[in-house]
Structures are given as structure tokens and as C-alpha cells.
Amino acid sequence: MSEGAPTNWGRTVPAGGRRSAEASSFRFLAAGRGLPGGSQGAVLPYGNGRSYGDSCLNDHGTLIDSRASARILSFDPETGLVEAEAGLLLSEVTRLAAPHGWFLSVTPGTQFVTLGGAVANDVHGKNHHVRGTFGRWVRAFRLERSDRGPLDCSLGENTDLFRATIGGMGLTGLILRVTLQLLKVPSLSIDETTTRFDALADYFRLAEEADGRHEYAVAWIDSLASGASLGRGHLIAGDHAAEGSLDGTARPPLTSIPFTPPVSPLRGLALKAFNEVYFRKSPAGTSRRSVAFDGFFYPLDRIGAWNRLYGPNGLHQHQSVVPFQDAERVVRALLECAGHHRQGSFLTVLKRFGPAESPGLLSFARPGYTLTLDFPHRGTRTLALLDELDALVVSAGGAVNPYKDSRMAPQTFAASFPEWRALEAMRDPAVLSDFWRRTAMTLAAHDCDDRVVSFKCAGRR
Ligand SMILES: Cc1cc2nc3c(=O)[nH]c(=O)nc-3n(C[C@H](O)[C@H](O)[C@H](O)COP(=O)(O)OP(=O)(O)OC[C@H]3O[C@@H](n4cnc5c(N)ncnc54)[C@H](O)[C@@H]3O)c2cc1C
Structure with a gap:
């Protein structure tokens, strides 16, 4: 990563003036040498910047570039155990292991994520109902702390730090290397089954059964459909094919967006037309390929x-x-709320999380249904909508994902993660993120009331 402007994936936070440094300088910078503010919050580990929000940014300090350390240290094709430096991308793990019949036990929706980033956010994938989160497959890691030096962590050693680091959003120190258990698969080819459904109630009728029968399952929702069609979409399930390719090299991108258009094309009629065409792309009923x-x-x-x-x-x-x-009821209310605000989500995904518990202290994934909505930022209008979505979630006893967020209120965070003080107690004192500053540190500084007052969707007419 070059000196200058590392960014987050959502790009809602201005990316100017943040410095970066290589992993080897963590100890030096974490000691606060040469920094006017001393070591407090001086650094934050940075992976590949695929987090949508500001949990991977540290406006007041230096980002430590994990990508500079990305060597594979060992791989056993018999057991599927791989040890690598934390900056290695998941794409590289797949390329190494697939020819031997191994794949990532859990993978998020992009393979351009580092091992360290995947541990720190305890990411989930389309098979949460079977395998749980990424952290469940982490056997050990080495963690560099500014106050305690390098520590080996696992369920049997430095257990508290092991748990706090999984889903700890980089706050417990710099992960140097990770030992990961991969999943034995017959091939990387996927037998995909798509079921088109016409309304939200149909999804809820189908989802549990699909989870019982398939390794992977997720639904795409047409978030612009309303009335009786609200929540219509495709339930896409998959399994590794008994026979197929063992090549783990992804194809090059079909295309690349060369510049940022002055106005997002993902709005209004274009968005509605895309959703309509995409919905009709799959034939009614169930199809396989x-x-x-x-x-x-x-x-x-x-x-x-x-x-x-x-x-x-x-x-x-x-x-x-x-x-x-x-x-x-809550998912319906969330979709309706976005509709009342006339802010369609371009890509909307609904998934059922299973009961498998994560070892992580502050992991986002937990039993229930997870809805993901993408909105172009349109200023206060969008922020008001997001606040209302938060309130609906929190008043239903749910949680809002912190590593995709750049604006939630501290109280929303506290209601989503009542255990946040336990992570604060384990935080490396030299490490801070913009996210942690504006949520946990704000709560701590003002001794805030963690409760959130619920309110109805104001966009409702
Ligand atoms: C297209 C797309 C699809 C996605 N799909 C999913 C999905 O299905 N499920 C899901 O859970 N997430 C998903 N995500 C989010 C993404 O997987 C996570 O945000 C991931 O953690 C990003 O990893 P990264 O390497 O880019 O790390 P960054 O985004 O750079 O950092 C993430 C966090 O990890 C910490 N960190 C990074 N490296 C280290 C290290 N060496 N030591 C300690 N801490 C470290 C950082 O401080 C930060 O808090 C998706 C993102 C995109 C863009």
C-alpha cells in the first residue's frame, strides 16, 4: 500500500491524509515514537480495505499494511491445515489448496480479503448454517501486542485474546500469522439450484428446508417490488459437485469500472428495470445448473x-x-421502510444464520436472519433512513453489522453488542479505529446510556 489515501469499500468517508506503514513497523509506531500524541491509538492494522465502513480506518494514526507480509508458511495436503502470514489473500489460499481437494471452510462474498481481515471481522459466508463463521476454522494465530510482544493464541493458549481477536476488528493487536483448517471438497464446481419465489412469506417457507439440504444457501431479493410482491426473489442453493474442476484460479474480471461517474446510475427507473430483468432471468419454479x-x-x-x-x-x-x-415481520418492516423512503437498495441479500457458535467475543453473526441492503449515499436523507432501519433492528433484539458501518449511533452499537466493554478491556492501548472512536470511546467518555429509544419509520406516509 502506498503512502497516502487507503480507503474503505463504501467510500463514504473521505480518504485523505491517512498514512500507512509496513507490518514490521508496528512495534516502533505502537511505542508512539516520533508521534506528537504518543502511543494512544497510534496505529490500526489494515488488510485489503474490503470493509465497507470505517472500522478499517484510523484518521488520527497510522494504518499498518498487512499485505506486505503474505507468505505461505506451510500447507499439509493430507490434513488441509494451512499456515500463512496474515496479509495473504483468500484467493491465494484457494489457488494453493484447490488442486489437493481443499477449499475455504467459510468464505465471504469477495476473495480479495486477507486472512487477518477475515479473522478480525470473523466473516461469514453462504454456509453459515452448516459451518458457522470463519473464526471457527482458525486453529491458532500469532498476535503482536504493543504491551506484551508477540503471543501465540489458540483455544488452549492465551484463550481470552484468541476469543477477543476473532471479530475484534483489529483492536487487540496485529495478527502476524494464522493457522487455518480448510474444508475437504470433491471439486470446486458448484451444483446450483435456484428457486424463484413471489413473496417474502415464500422465502421464509423455503429457507430452512434449503439449509437442511444444501451446503450453501442465500437469497437475492428484489427490494423494489412492493405490495403482494414485496420480498420476491431467488433462493440460490449450492453444493460442491461430485465431479468437476479442482482449479482454484478465478477468472479475470469481465470488466472494470474505470472512473467514478458524477451521478450514480444505480437509481430510479434504471434500478427498477434491473431488478425486474434480474427477477425474470430465472424461470418460475426451480432450475439447476x-x-x-x-x-x-x-x-x-x-x-x-x-x-x-x-x-x-x-x-x-x-x-x-x-x-x-x-x-x-422485521424483515418486511425493513424492506417497507426503505420503500417508504423511496431509496431502493441495488443489491439486497437475505440469509438464514445457523446455531453454530463462534469462538469470537464480539462476532456479528448469530442465530437468526440477516438482511443486507446497499444504498448510494444521498446525504441526510440516506442517514435518516439508516437510523430508522437501526431502530427497527435493535427494538427487535437484533444487531447491526459494525464492519460495514460508517454512521451508526453509539447506542445502536451498544445495543447490538452489549459485550463491547469486554473488548475494550482487551484492546491494545496503541490501537484504535475511527469506528471504535465514534462508538465505544464515545460511550465510555460520556458514560452514555446504552439503551436505544425505538421509533417508527418516519418515511411512512
Ligand atoms: C464484495 C464484498 C462482499 C463481501 N461479502 C461479505 C460476506 O459475505 N460476509 C462477510 O462477513 N463480509 C463480507 N464482506 C466484508 C469483508 O469480507 C470484510 O470486511 C473483511 O474483513 C475485509 O477484509 P480485508 O482484508 O479487506 O481487511 P480490512 O477491510 O482492511 O480490515 C478489516 C478489519 O480487520 C483488521 N485487520 C486487518 N488485517 C489485520 C491484521 N493483520 N491483524 C489484525 N487486524 C487486522 C482491520 O483493523 C479492520 O478492523 C464483503 C465485502 C465486499 C467488498
Whole structure:
């Protein structure tokens, strides 16, 4: 990463003036040498900047570039155990392991994520209902702390730090290397089953059964459909094909967005037309086909720099999870709320999380249904909508995803993660992020009331 302006994926936060440094300088900078403010909050580990919000940014300090340390240290094709430096991308793990019949046990929707970033956010994938989160497959890691030096962490050693670091958003120190258990698979080709459904109630009827039968399952929702069609979409399930390719090299992107258009094309009639065409793309009922792993897991990676399509003001991704009971009502209310505000989400995804517990102290994924909405940033209008979505989620006992956020109120964070003080107690004193400053540190500084007052969707007419 070059000196200058590392950014986050949503690009809603201005990216000027933030410095970066290589992993080897963590100890030097964390000691506060040469910094006017001393070591407090001097540094933050940075992976590949695929976090949508400001949890990967540190406006007041230096970002430590993990990508500079990305060597594979060992790989056992018999056991599927891989050890690598934390800056290695998931794409590189797949390329190494696939020819031997191994794949990532859990993968997010982009493969351009580092091992360190995947641990720090305890990311989830389309198979959460079977495998849980990424952190469940981490056997050990080495963590550099400004106050304690390098420490080996696992469920049997430095257990508290192991748990706090998984989902700890980089705040517990710099992960140097990770040992990961991969998943044995017959091939990387995916047998995909798509079921088109006409209304939200149909999704809730189909989702649990699909989870029981398939390794992967996720739904695309046409967020612009309303009335009886509200929540219509496709339930896309998949399994590794018994016979197929063992090539883990993803195809190059189909295209790349060369510049940021002055106005986002993802709005109004264009957005509605896209959703309509996409909905009709799958025939009614259930259809089956065989697809390559990159198209199934990483469709957005096929368009380089696609986030530029959201225009110069960037995008907000609002991801929430709500408990099983009442989930249908809450998801309906969230979709209706976006509709009342006349702000369509370009890409809307609904998924059922399973019961598998993460070892992480502050992990986002938990049993329930998770809805992900993408909105171009249109100033206060969008911020008001997002606040209302937060209130609906929190009043239903759910949580809003912190590593996709750049604007939630401290109280929303506290209600989503009542255990946040336990992470603050384990934080490396030299490490801080913009996200932690504006949520946890604000709560701590003002001794804020953690409760959130719920309110109705003001966009309702
Ligand atoms: C197209 C797309 C699809 C996505 N799909 C999903 C999905 O399905 N599920 C999901 O959970 N997420 C998803 N995400 C989010 C993404 O997977 C996570 O934000 C991921 O953690 C980003 O990793 P990164 O390497 O880019 O790290 P960054 O974004 O740079 O940093 C992420 C966090 O990790 C910390 N960190 C990075 N490296 C280290 C290190 N060496 N030591 C300690 N801490 C470190 C940082 O401080 C920061 O808090 C998606 C993102 C995109 C753009």
C-alpha cells in the first residue's frame, strides 16, 4: 500500500491524509515514537480495505499494511491445515489448496480479503448454517501486542485474546500469522439450484428446508417490488459437485469500472428495470445448473472497482441480523421502510444464520436472519433512513453489522453488542479505529446510556 489515501469499500468517508506503514513497523509506531500524541491509538492494522465502513480506518494514526507480509508458511495436503502470514489473500489460499481437494471452510462474498481481515471481522459466508463463521476454522494465530510482544493464541493458549481477536476488528493487536483448517471438497464446481419465489412469506417457507439440504444457501431479493410482491426473489442453493474442476484460479474480471461517474446510475427507473430483468432471468419454479466457483461465491469480483458505480458519495451497506422469532415481520418492516423512503437498495441479500457458535467475543453473526441492503449515499436523507432501519433492528433484539458501518449511533452499537466493554478491556492501548472512536470511546467518555429509544419509520406516509 502506498503512502497516502487507503480507503474503505463504501467510500463514504473521505480518504485523505491517512498514512500507512509496513507490518514490521508496528512495534516502533505502537511505542508512539516520533508521534506528537504518543502511543494512544497510534496505529490500526489494515488488510485489503474490503470493509465497507470505517472500522478499517484510523484518521488520527497510522494504518499498518498487512499485505506486505503474505507468505505461505506451510500447507499439509493430507490434513488441509494451512499456515500463512496474515496479509495473504483468500484467493491465494484457494489457488494453493484447490488442486489437493481443499477449499475455504467459510468464505465471504469477495476473495480479495486477507486472512487477518477475515479473522478480525470473523466473516461469514453462504454456509453459515452448516459451518458457522470463519473464526471457527482458525486453529491458532500469532498476535503482536504493543504491551506484551508477540503471543501465540489458540483455544488452549492465551484463550481470552484468541476469543477477543476473532471479530475484534483489529483492536487487540496485529495478527502476524494464522493457522487455518480448510474444508475437504470433491471439486470446486458448484451444483446450483435456484428457486424463484413471489413473496417474502415464500422465502421464509423455503429457507430452512434449503439449509437442511444444501451446503450453501442465500437469497437475492428484489427490494423494489412492493405490495403482494414485496420480498420476491431467488433462493440460490449450492453444493460442491461430485465431479468437476479442482482449479482454484478465478477468472479475470469481465470488466472494470474505470472512473467514478458524477451521478450514480444505480437509481430510479434504471434500478427498477434491473431488478425486474434480474427477477425474470430465472424461470418460475426451480432450475439447476453447474457453475464455476468464482461465479457462485464471488459474482461481484467479476467487475473490477464496482463500488465506483455508486458515484462520488459512495455507498452504505446496512447489514442486520434479527432473531428467528418475529424475523419475517422485521424483515418486511425493513424492506417497507426503505420503500417508504423511496431509496431502493441495488443489491439486497437475505440469509438464514445457523446455531453454530463462534469462538469470537464480539462476532456479528448469530442465530437468526440477516438482511443486507446497499444504498448510494444521498446525504441526510440516506442517514435518516439508516437510523430508522437501526431502530427497527435493535427494538427487535437484533444487531447491526459494525464492519460495514460508517454512521451508526453509539447506542445502536451498544445495543447490538452489549459485550463491547469486554473488548475494550482487551484492546491494545496503541490501537484504535475511527469506528471504535465514534462508538465505544464515545460511550465510555460520556458514560452514555446504552439503551436505544425505538421509533417508527418516519418515511411512512
Ligand atoms: C464484495 C464484498 C462482499 C463481501 N461479502 C461479505 C460476506 O459475505 N460476509 C462477510 O462477513 N463480509 C463480507 N464482506 C466484508 C469483508 O469480507 C470484510 O470486511 C473483511 O474483513 C475485509 O477484509 P480485508 O482484508 O479487506 O481487511 P480490512 O477491510 O482492511 O480490515 C478489516 C478489519 O480487520 C483488521 N485487520 C486487518 N488485517 C489485520 C491484521 N493483520 N491483524 C489484525 N487486524 C487486522 C482491520 O483493523 C479492520 O478492523 C464483503 C465485502 C465486499 C467488498
